[in-house]
Amino acid sequence: MKKLALLFAGLSLFAATGCSSDSDTVLEAPLVGTWQPLKEVVTTVEVGEDPVSNTITYTDCQKQTRWFFSVDSKGAKTNWGDTATPGVCAILSDIKFNYTYDKDSKSVQMKIQGVVEPQNAKVVTLDNNTLNLAVREETQDPTVFQTRTYTFRRVVQ
Template sequence: MKKLALLFAGLSLFVATGCNNDDETVHEVPLTGVWQPIKEVHTLVPVGGSPVSDEITYTTCQKDSRWRFNTETAGKVTWWRDSALNPGSCEIDEDHNFTYTYDKGTKAIQIKYQGIVEPDKGKVTKLDDTTLNLTIEDTTDPTEYQSVTYTMKRVVQQ
């Protein structure tokens, strides 16, 4: 009987500790890095109305733009555009340093551009090894919701 009790105790201990699966660790992808914008989607949802979305696919020059999340709190965005003076070539359109806060739990992000008073607020709606979807929301008009979602791909540094 003692052997049966010991066997039952050992089996209970095995079941209690054997269910831990250390392979289920969550792979956390960092926001830090360099990101290339591919497209953006503008969404407008009027109160009581139907949502409208417009997708904007970037030109080759616009795809030369970069978002750099250098640290856990600072970065820089450089936007390129097609040159009006030299057709077929690209030129810098905007170049802004920024600070940001990012809550990994809620995915909320706030970006404060240097020289601009009001920060952008939004969410990181997708973040994996290769893709970042960053949605910036505009809730200043109480009669409508507006957002811009930037789809970007990670640029591997060499």
């Protein structure tokens, strides 16, 4: 009976420690690269109310927009959109920013040129092909909170 108890204890200890090793760490894809937005979800929360979300699906012109994150913490966003002429796309704005990315907290802070307050964001998903970035939007009303979550696809160059 003692041998059976020792065998059970040994198997329990083996199962508890498992077969994991220090090499089982999950690697996160880099934020650095070129990203194409596919859609965004705007979520608004008023204090004491249920959240309201609206999905914005981009047109083919809007999908030409590109966000760039470089290794030297510089970024850019080139916004494309429809013009007055049907079927013709054009660059609507070109925005430059510096950014910091904290992998541990998944927080991104973007300091846009010409704007005093930085934009704060959170990486929701980041892998080799997909980035979901939730950007906190400032509102005039302190009882209303708004987040704009972008879904991106990595553009391979």
